[in-house]
Amino acid sequence: MWRYVTGELLVLPTRVVGLAACLGLLALPLVTRDPYVLRVVTLASILAVFAASWDLLTGFSGQINLGHALFFGVAAYTSALLNLRLGLSPWLTILAGGAMAVLVALVVGIPCLRLKGPYLSLATLAFPIMLTGLIFAFPGFFGGELGVSGLTRLAGTRLREYYLALGAMLVLVFAMWKITDSRLGIIFHAIREDEVAVRASGINTTRYKLLAFCLSGLFAGLAGGMYAHFLRIAGPALLAMFFSFQAIIWTIFGGVATIYGPVVGVFILYPVLEILRVVREIRMLGFALMVLVLLRFMPEGIVPWLEHRLEPECPRCRSRNAFTRRSCRVCGTAMGRPSSCPGRATRSA
Amino acid sequence: MRGETRLLARILVAGLMNVGVYALLAVGFSLIFGAARIINLCHTGFYMIGAYSMFLLVVSRGWPVLWAIFATLVVVAVLGIAVYKLIIDPLREHEATVLIVTLATAVLIQEVLLILFGGHFRGMPSLIPGYTTVLGVRVTYQYLLTLGVVAVASLGLWAMLQRTRLGIAIRATAQDREVANLMGMDVTRVATVTMAIGVALAGVAGIMVAPIYVLEPHMWQPPLVTILAVVVLGGLGSIKGSFVGAVILAFAEVLVVFLVPQGAFLKAALALGLMLAILLIRPEGLFGVAFEGER
């Protein structure tokens, strides 16, 4: 165990930083219990799951989903309605929300997976907007623009909510990371790179793409249910186009096809947006400008950019090494200058 | 005149008005997609700039209308080129990143306008005031002007695409970017020029709607969704498709309003539903080119 920690975990700067960040967040309430700080981290944790679930679908299987808020919103509404109308406890409603999101993923996925590239993206964009139409068409049931409010709290106190959300985030993100690391993840990856070749190898790609939709929907749905119970309201803003795009902003900013990239993206951008409150008038302007400039110079996102600089790949065995090392930690080959091409290439059009 | 004929005339007139605006926006979007292969989410941002620029120059500064139109078009085209050169072109290879930076640009435009003009709703006078009666339906001159401008702009565009070297280059790039490159065309230059033309068309749309619509810094969002639906419906990159898509969705929206007044708010949702239905039958849209073979 200790050997694993020193031999695998602590050898790379990004892993050290990641571990320190997790421990730091877990220990944060020892330093401050300011409800505002806890609130920001709690929301960031929930939204991190949402962003990572977009990455699971789009980053890995390459199906660009522009309407990811659909899963989040459907689950939030499901949780809210079950909690309010039937009085179910948040535990049950969040799970039910996740299940409902999977169902919706099937309903959307089955017809849409015939579509390719931008057509799929723009078709997915349509669903949350159509659902918003439905919500306004049955205001008595869905609460129209006011949403469904007055839900049970996620947990009794802010501190408990904090640990619940943080814990859920760590578990769910780890689960997603494991999925992408498994055989399933490799197939998703392969579909993104060359769907025809995968089909030629005898794999039913449609079934796997549908599976990616459902898994992504499940995680987004769990996040949506938690979000509704934390804010104690589910409203049409959760289905807005901008809400879907937020997940994409965080993911691209953090680094696509990594799962942990979106988490980093949320934990940087969400607090930044909070800090920018001091410059009230130009808050969104500063935010947009920052995203624009950073992505202009780090199109791969911040995590791959850092990894590439701090952890060059060994020219022979391709394992990553801390930039301080002269020779590879695995095979002992001398490390050359870092190659100029970025470490992880995203799919080009 | 009989009741049914009048209803039909009303639907026709109201539909044609929507067609004009949607077509101008969608064709520009489609041109840019064809030449540069990017989904430009700040397209309607330029439409908004066009509208606000007219407001600023005509209402606040009191410029003559023609000068204001000319200045607006130049500003929009220059901004379009700047956005393409500075932001989009260097990131062209990263599909999802382009999506986000164009969106961030749109938000940037929105916020700048919010700071300059505030969140107030603004309006400006019609370029030609008054209305006339067509087939027993009242139509403002401004609307007729919009229709006329759309017709002229489309004809001009069509002539340009068919007759000029630049037009042929644009169409060739849209058909196959790599072969166009191999044939010695400077595809980046073609894409830049197309971007300028595309956003200028959006600017024209903005100029034409400024006296009709309410100006506010979020006015770019609703038409963005509609034109995305229009171009997908018609087939990405197809100019003809964009026109046909604009006609279909514009009339679908108007029909909803006239036949189901209680459901007028559902017109966007129904337009999108129609788009999905057509996509399920024809996955590349009505006139789409399949891009699957591209590297």
Place this chain on the structure above:
Amino acid sequence: MHKVTSALLVLVMGLTAVLATGCPRRQEAVGPPPIKIGIAGPMAFLQGEHHWYGALMAQEEINAAGGVQVGDTKRLIELVKIDTNEILSPEDAATAVEKAITVDKVDFLMGGFRTEGVFPMTEVAMDHKKIFMICGSATNELLEGRVDKDYERYKYLFRVTPIRSTDLAKVCFEMLGYVGVIMRQALGLEKPKVAILAERLLWNEAMIAAAQQLIPTRLGMELVGVWRPSATATDVTAELTAIKAAGAHIIFTINSGPVGITYARQWGELEIPAVSIGINVEAQKLGFWDATQGYGNYDTTLNTYGKVRITDLTLPFYDQFVERFGECPAYTAGTYEALHILAAAIERAATLDADAVVAELEKTDKHSATGRIVFDNLHDVTWGPGYVTGIMTQWQDGELVVVWPYPGWQGLHYEGVVSYKIPPRVVQYWLGQSK
């Protein structure tokens, strides 16, 4: 690589500069600490601006008089601006309020505009047991079902402006009946035809249902149809054409969004031969005239403040507001009354303790610019003759004038009310038709 680093450096420096200049400098306070009031509203929009302006005027008046007497000490009032961004994101609104409570340490809160933002905001305020005075959202359910069902949690919630939606509806129906009488006389109609044009939102749902029931029965008019455009529709030509085809004499509007401008403008430009009355929040602003290019002439809407003597305080407040901010006060400027009411309650309670102040707020009987403000058992502002009635304003040739309560309604005589005008084109059209 070099380019990247330098670009990053510039960015970081830029952001730091922005943050440094934006940070409020701490002022060394002399004497007792001020009472901090958080003003929560969408500050980039007119509603939020007026939240701020109203509170600012009250603050200056109170501080000029030496502050609020809390027990033995006089304490000044300090306002904290909270941009809720609620028009775009209700979640942001809740976070902004929580930051104001825990970081800026505000003692009391007031404001709020969009109901879906006010719900989460007030939940946060209740979590922290902070008094929140709603100024800007009319939804009944913000108080009903909360203050009565769970008093211990929600007792910190009060509403000062506007009157609740069901009361707004009552005023509208009074006006509709009044205009119905005028139309019958002027046009010689037996049964005026009414078309309802209401944005598709939940807040007006109950009003539409009531209108559908009352128009044919109590008001004795004919309802020809209900049109529901989106609140942000940029074109309602189709709706207006259909309404004209239905032969409507009166368009009853219930709109809060920008569709109100689009509608009024096209209504005038297409010379639709029907009068327009009801709620059009956009028509409450002085900018409406320019935004509609004057086509909104004769549009009539429910309002809170106007050039009329509701009480002796109305005109001084109205004139001072217009002179200072170049706008007539919107209903969100009721933060002015709210702050005065709150200050008075604090003085009576002689403490900032929320429970004690709530007890005093409940006893409020305030002579104000909008009428006599008394909170009912739901902590809602009481409507009716002798209390707050609300008014109807009409645009008449570039002037926003008050046309209701007409002299004598329930024995009320507000000085400055002028008579309602039917647009000449409507009279011409219908009299020309009947010939």
